[in-house]
Amino acid sequence: MKAFCTPFYILMSFMLSFSGYAQKETNLIFHQSHMPKKQNAPFSDVVQAGNLFFLAGQIGMDHTTRTMVEGGLKAETEQSIINIKDVLAQHNMTLDNVVKCTVILSTMDDFSAFNEVYTQFFKKKPARTTYAASGLARNAKVEIDVIAVK
Secondary structure (H helix, E strand, O other): OHHHHHHHHHHHHHHHHHHHHHHOOOOEEEEOOOOHHHOOOOOOOEEEEOOEEEEOOEEOEEOOOOEEOOOOHHHHHHHHHHHHHHHHHHOOOOHHHEEEEEEEEOOHHHHHHHHHHHHHHOOOOOEEEEEEOOOOHHHOOEEEEEEEEO
């Protein structure tokens, strides 16, 4: 009986210590876009979970004109990052608050050209994942989403 009781009590105390953790709720805030034309989009610009901010992906679209910028990958990359900066600014943050970037390129052949622009903006070198996929929205050459901490 003693051999059974010790593991049982250890297991029960372990489960009880985490029962409050499982019940703890994280307040999620789904932030609408600061751009009036994007407020009816079927997604949030930012979802906030505590001090973490998950930004929707940004492409090289000028949000004031709702058109893709011209000039190829480098111009689209710069506009994507400008869009990210604008969204972060709405929440009193900068690119220095970014801890993770996910980058989708239309082709990995653009990797070096992308990095030329990217490194001009992200000085703190957040963690990053980069991959290629076909069929980005609006035939974009790049899409970037980030996670920021406030």
